[in-house]
Amino acid sequence: MGFDDVCNTGLGLGLGCLVKQEQFSQSDHQQKKKKLFLKHDHFFPSLTLGPSDDIYQSATKIDASKAHGESIDLHQQTSSLSAVSSFSNSSVKRERDFGGEEVELERVSSRVSDEDEEGSPRKKLRLSKEQSAILEDSFKEHSTLNPKQKQLLAEQLNLRPRQVEVWFQNRRARTKLKQTEVDCELLKKCCETLTEENKRLQKELQELKSLKLTASYCMQLPAATLTMCPSCERVASGGEGPSTSPFTIGQKSHFFNPFTHPSAAC
DNA sequence: ATAATCGTGCAGGTTACTTCA
DNA sequence: CCTGAAGTAACCTGCACGATT
Numbered sequence: 391m392g393f394d395d396v397c398n399t400g401l402g403l404g405l406g407c408l409v410k411q412e413q414f415s416q417s418d419h420q421q422k423k424k425k426l427f428l429k430h431d432h433f434f435p436s437l438t439l440g441p442s443d444d445i446y447q448s449a450t451k452i453d454a455s456k457a458h459g460e461s462i463d464l465h466q467q468t469s470s471l472s473a474v475s476s477f478s479n480s481s482v483k484r485e486r487d488f489g490g491e492e493v494e495l496e497r498v499s500s501r502v503s504d505e506d507e508e509g510s511p512r513k514k515l516r517l518s519k520e521q522s523a524i525l526e527d528s529f530k531e532h533s534t535l536n537p538k539q540k541q542l543l544a545e546q547l548n549l550r551p552r553q554v555e556v557w558f559q560n561r562r563a564r565t566k567l568k569q570t571e572v573d574c575e576l577l578k579k580c581c582e583t584l585t586e587e588n589k590r591l592q593k594e595l596q597e598l599k600s601l602k603l604t605a606s607y608c609m610q611l612p613a614a615t616l617t618m619c620p621s622c623e624r625v626a627s628g629g630e631g632p633s634t635s636p637f638t639i640g641q642k643s644h645f646f647n648p649f650t651h652p653s654a655a656c
Numbered sequence: 657a658t659a660a661t662c663g664t665g666c667a668g669g670t671t672a673c674t675t676c677a
Numbered sequence: 678c679c680t681g682a683a684g685t686a687a688c689c690t691g692c693a694c695g696a697t698t
Contacts, residue, residue, distance in 0.1 A: 515686070515687095516673095516674070516675090516685085516686085517685090517686080534665090534666085537664095552687090553686080553687085555665085556686065556687060556688080557685095557686075559665090559666070559667080559687095560685065560686070560687085562666085562667080563667075563668075563669090564684095564685085566667085566668095
């Protein structure tokens with residue numbers, strides 16, 4: 391009935407999530423991790439990949455309020471970043487670039503405390519509107535980064551690769567959270583629809599039961615043998631067996647619908 | 657061929673900071 | 678000015694996987 395029209399999901403909570411092929415052609419490493427993506431990251435939510443107003447609202451407001459231009463903003467962030475670097479206990483790790491040669495990249499180890507020698511708490515920069523926009527564009531292209539893309543983005547944005555990496559991780563998490571909320575809302579609606587459908591069917595069942603009792607009483611026949619077809623008005627007794635009976639109550643094709651045949655009642 | 661080890665990246669969760677109503 | 682909520686950068690932990698030994 392209307393359920394599919396309302397829900398139109400088939401409860402298949404792919405729910406508008408499409409497999410994004412691009413994700414599987416990011417890099418050799420990511421191709422190798424295809425299984426992992428299939429498990430975790432093969433949905434590409436339709437609602438959250440565009441620049442989400444609520445997500446970027448604050449950043450926009452910040453920049454609008456600053457009104458000093460990007461250069462100042464970037465400069466502030468640069469100094470902020472250098473401050474971060476100074477206390478980040480930056481362990482130098484080696485990341486392979488695509489030529490196979492190893493490039494030394496300053497990298498904040500995620501397993502190392504982010505306090506510097508003085509024990510000052512971690513600083514937190516705010517990405518500028520421009521930086522956010524570029525990151526967002528990149529995320530639209532591919533929600534994961536290979537090392538070279540990460541490095542290029544970091545250079546372009548004057549950020550550390552680690553910061554780009556973290557931004558993408560957080561962005562994926564936000565996307566997933568949004569999608570989960572959407573899915574949850576959809577499930578709620580489906581649940582409500584199913585509940586109503588269930589109520590309606592229960593009610594219909596009750597009416598059918600009472601109708602059946604009334605009909606059997608009027609015809610003075612045992613309820614078990616009542617097999618009259620309302621359309622052809624032929625009556626078959628229960629003793630004739632299902633093979634010879636043109637219909638039974640249980641047979642859907644001849645099932646009497648009291649709602650479409652109200653005049654057939656006694 | 658197989659197991660152990662290492663490096664890396666990710667998801668999920670948390671913390672700490674910023675901004676704003 | 679104070680405060681709580683929301684947003685988010687940065688971090689931690691555990692896991693999976695591939696490469697190397």
